[in-house]
Amino acid sequence: MMGMGLHKRLLFGTLAVGCLLCVYVLALTLEMPLVPLYSFIQRTSSNSRDSEKPLNRQSNSDQLAYPPPVSTLHPPLKTHIVQKQVLDDGIPKSRSDDDDKARIDTKRATEKPVQAIKHAETSKSRSEEENKARIDIQRPTEKLVEAAKPTEPPFIGDFYMSEDIPPQTDCSDSIRDRVGKTEFGERFLENIPVLQWAKHATREQHQRLSRYPGAHGWEGIDFKTLVETLSVLNSSANWQMLDDWKTRDNKSECRRCALVGNGGILKNSQKGKEIDSHHYVFRTNGAVIKGFEQDVGSRTTHYTFSTNTLMNSIQSYAGAGYEGPPVSKETRYIFLPDHDRDYLLMKAAATHTLVESGREKGKNPMKYFGEDVSADKLKMYHPDFIRYLRNRFLRSNTLKTKYKYIYRPSTGATMLLAALHTCDQVSAYGFMTPDYKNYSDHYYDSSYHPVGFYANHDLRMEMDLWQQLHKAGLIRLYMRN
Known part of the structure; x- marks a missing residue:
């Protein structure tokens, strides 16, 4: 009986080692990084903190809701009406002397391009430190480029306040x-x-x-x-x-x-x-x-x-x-x-x-x-x-x-x-x-x-x-x- 129990334990150990070797070989074949569990948890929680930052996601209709009591906002010209506010609201602009070098940073986007845009929305404050943030357009995704086609550049802003001023x-x-x-x-x-x-x-x-x-x-x-x-x-x-x-x-x-x-x-x-x-x-x-x-x-x-x-x-x-x-x-x-x-x-x-x-x-x-x-x-x-x-x-x-x-x-x-x-x-x-x-x-x-x-x-x-x-x-x- 003792010999049979020892035999079972040896067989189980051999199978366990074999399974581990199979997993390791499979990982090498697929070039998957073997990351420690604590590192994976740490990166996941970091991304969660980024996504929890307050976002300013106004749409065109949001803008129309914000004028003073006696004012409204003029709509854009008919040729400009078809706009996707994702880009109009979402892309911050650096105002240093190197404006033309400003880039949209998409490196931290996870699965969808819109997440990169949401991240960009959080940097809309125009303090001197935030003006150093750059926008990276060197690696735009297909969806981001397609969204930009019917959209005016964000600095255009063809919406204006309207006031009822009687003629003199x-x-x-x-x-x-x-x-x-x-x-x-x-x-x-x-x-x-x-x-x-x-x-x-x-x-x-x-x-x-x-x-x-x-x-x-x-x-x-x-x-x-x-x-x-x-x-x-x-x-x-x-x-x-x-x-x-x-x-x-x-x-x-x-x-x-x-x-x-x-x-x-x-x-x-x-x-x-x-x-x-x-x-x-x-x-x-x-x-x-x-x-x-x-x-x-x-x-x-x-x-x-x-x-x-x-x-x-x-x-x-x-x-x-x-x-x-x-x-x-x-x-x-x-x-x-x-x-x-x-x-x-x-x-x-x-x-x-x-x-x-x-x-x-x-x-x-x-x-x-x-x-x-x-x-x-x-x-x-x-x-x-x-x-x-x-x-x-x-x-x-x-x-x-x-x-x-x-x-x-x-x-x-x-x-x-x-x-x-x-x-x-x-x-x-x-x-x-x-x-x-x-x-x-x-x-x-x-x-x-x-x-x-x-x-x-x-x-x-x-x-x-x-x-x-x-x-x-x-x-x-x-x-x-």
Whole structure:
């Protein structure tokens, strides 16, 4: 009996060893890694922690649910309606100088490409540390590529706030009445807010606009800074472009606006009196007036600029006589916010304090806008409006290049198109025309300087747009021939 029991134990041991050898040989044949059990458990729990991070998975319908009480969101153009928000919401964008090298990181995706997208959604915060995150598109999956085909690039964002703003006049020949009969009818959104002010600084709007960089959104501007700066724009004068219309002593039913660019075509034009005869006169950037009144007029009711273009103009055109923005009782100052420095300078101007931080820290805004500057004289373009102009009026091929994040409509183009949305009638002077090579870059140049072309603006496309608007009867463009 003992011999038979020993025999059974030996037989069982032999079978066990044989089974283990078979498993080992099979593993080598299939090249399967033999991983210790504790390592497998550790990796599984790590993936679980990643998946439990809070995700921001808004759809287009989610966006439509978030506007302030009196606002809605404009839908995209019909050609843009078929969108899959997976990519529109899911891909973060690095904003370093190496934007074109940014990559989508899919290395941690497990089974489905959408998991990589969900992981990307968690890095939407735009702090300086998170901006270092890169997006890896070197190894896209087939489903990810297919999902991208009907989708706009995520930085486009063809959705905008809509506000019901009643018209200030009963003009029977206004741009808004005529635009629907032109080729621009489908592009034109008459209820898009041109200006932003205190009531726009909500957490919902900050969340929505923080995905767009530069002048097109609030990326890089924390909510606290946004609220503190926009809070000074809290009156009707801040959201109405032509805020003093009712107090003006005129019998006109239509608001006539003159838009004055700095183009060389104005030199010896003798258009000064004609320009000043308009109800409102808009100027931008290095607007040198003294000594050129006969050609460009003397009045300025609205001055459009960004802090960057203002500082560059002071430095570049001082020799031509530019010392800073025009200053008068009727002058309003419209910021085109490219960065947080515009918000900080605007707040300092409204409160008569020194700029508290940033590149202009310690500077006195009254040096630029005069001692009498007040919050009621300050305005700021809404980022939705700038993005709308880029997407629907100036959709340049630059958006398909590595310069897509720095491209925007020029300051002059923003000024003209803002007037198109707020004035009843618009006349444009000093803007680029097809014979631009016949004139110097600026009307105040002492010698001929050719027009410079840079990647951040598409001036030729803007020139073509002015021609189209003129032919459509929406603006009256000054041309020599």
